[in-house]
Amino acid sequence: MKFDVAVVGAGPAGSSVAKFASEAGLRVIVLERKKETGFPSPCAGYVSKLVSRHFSIDKACIQQEVKNMRTYSPSGEVQTAGMEGFIVDRPLFDNALGRQAKDAGAEILKDARVTGLIKKEGHVRGVVYKKNGEEKEIESKVVVGADGIFSRVAKWSGLQTQDRKEIAICPQYEMAGVELDDPTITETYFGVSYAPGAYVWVYPTGKNSAKVGLGIKKSLARMKPKEYLNKFIAEHPTASLKFKNAKITGTLTGLVPVGGPLNKTYADGVLLVGDAAGMTDAISGAGIISGILAGKLAAGVVSEAVAEDDCSEEKLKKYEELWKKVLGSRLRRSLEKRKIVDRAYSSDEELEKVLPWTWITFKEFWKD
Ligand SMILES: Cc1cc2nc3c(=O)[nH]c(=O)nc-3n(C[C@H](O)[C@H](O)[C@H](O)COP(=O)(O)OP(=O)(O)OC[C@H]3O[C@@H](n4cnc5c(N)ncnc54)[C@H](O)[C@@H]3O)c2cc1C
The missing domain is CATH 3.30.9.10 (D-Amino Acid Oxidase, subunit A, domain 2)
Structure with missing residues (x-):
């Protein structure tokens, strides 16, 4: 089956893209390498109450x-x-977001590690993944890299990756x-x-x-x-x-x-969201809410692109303009402060x- 969107990674950013793109009527599949979404997930689990504007927060988390x-x-x-x-239990929280994406219509494929992108005439048109030792392909109009800090989707698309x-x-x-x-x-x-x-x-x-x-x-x-x-x-x-x-x-x-957002978060048929795009706050280290917000914006841009049958780089560029409007000044401020703070770690004084x-x-x- 062909999908409109293949989302790589079922963290908060990936589930956000999946939920909102599904609600907009797109055919969405999420591929997650873990057997159980969110297990394990090193995280302190602080989330602002703002999250509840986008997902219902399950009391159990x-x-x-x-x-x-x-x-x-x-x-x-x-x-x-x-x-x-x-303070949420991250595995339960991630699972709850994934469930809401599924309820909205997204297909979630667990224990499925994406190993590459399908490219046709230079355009990204889906993903290659491994499940149960078998390599398979999924065709999609857009691939969203929500695959965390050292995003492979970013690397395969020729985008900058996080400075180690x-x-x-x-x-x-x-x-x-x-x-x-x-x-x-x-x-x-x-x-x-x-x-x-x-x-x-x-x-x-x-x-x-x-x-x-x-x-x-x-x-x-x-x-x-x-x-x-x-x-x-x-x-x-x-x-x-x-x-x-x-x-x-x-x-x-x-x-x-903590190096701030990547210098480009879109390519032909590709968007990056959350940690994959370096959207984590360089001072507090918080990345859940920005991943969710960027995911929602990505879903909006992808549904417009799919409706117009144009998933080119030029069309998807709008996503970066939008997330910069919403998150740009906060992330920039923290990055500037990060540079000051790095120098100050010479002494407690x-x-x-x-x-x-x-x-x-x-x-x-x-x-x-
Ligand atoms: C110790 C610690 C404490 C933190 N505390 C907080 C906090 O209190 N509050 C806060 O807001 N943020 C916190 N953060 C940051 C927060 O965890 C991240 O910003 C957030 O998880 C980013 O979400 P994401 O969806 O972008 O990526 P992730 O949550 O990293 O999800 C990426 C997903 O992609 C999957 N994946 C990766 N590669 C592939 C592949 N090839 N194929 C298929 N799936 C793949 C991974 O398995 C993973 O499930 C903390 C981080 C750490 C390490």
Whole structure:
């Protein structure tokens, strides 16, 4: 069967494209290499309530509703700011989004690794994938690369891919028995000896449990990623007290692109969304909401292109104009701040000075 759209990857960005393109009446197939969508998925799982404007958030995914974020500076200064949202169980969350895409009419093919693109007379016209050891083909008018940080779809289409130097390595533990002050407050901690290049997060998943993780930039790191996390848990003057009786119940490490959006996110018959397009915030590392928003925009552009029987590069270009209008200034701001913050990781004193201008909970961050 021929499809209008083949979406590679069933993360939040891919499910968003699939749901909205299906709702617009397109024939959509999603190919996901994992056997179960979202399992495993290294993620702290903070999502803004804005997500519920685009997908209904299944109650079963919500681990904790949060209202504020508390920031601890290197010197121990504490600032609390409103930041409402949910901490979600990422595998359940991804599954729920996938289900909504399926309910809208998309076909979801799991355990199907895309291994290449079909090209006809220079135009991308579908994907090659492997399932149960067999190689098969699916024809489609457009291929959407929603295949995460080191997007193969981007590479196969001749588009720029994520600069491997511009990534944050993020180990994370799930912990029980954490003495949290208040489970509706997410906590972030800064310090060059704990998280060089980024920050530590303690995101509550219940009254006494949390996801505890951090990001580090390889170029700034002097130890292995997990050694930083263990050091934070054992030695941070404030946080370590909360972990005295805590136990690790799960552990995962993931990568976050912090180099900003790719310089081009479309090609003839191809669009890139989410992490595949570098749409993750270069300061906070958040990428779920931007992937969902970009996915919805991509779906709109693809349905116009299919209706006009023109899926050329020229036609699909509109997608980049649209996502830049919606996400461009936020992503650009964070990228500029990222450059400042990278230099400040020379010492805690420098970091302390720049923190209000480079961290999202401060008013100064948002000033032009
Ligand atoms: C430790 C950590 C904590 C994070 N915390 C947060 C947070 O709290 N809030 C937030 O908003 N963001 C967070 N992020 C970032 C967030 O996880 C990503 O931005 C988000 O997952 C991007 O969604 P996506 O759909 O673009 O890509 P992904 O979620 O990476 O999905 C890509 C999908 O494509 C599939 N795939 C890849 N290649 C192929 C192929 N060849 N064939 C078929 N399928 C393929 C993968 O299996 C995967 O399912 C965190 C990231 C990490 C690593």
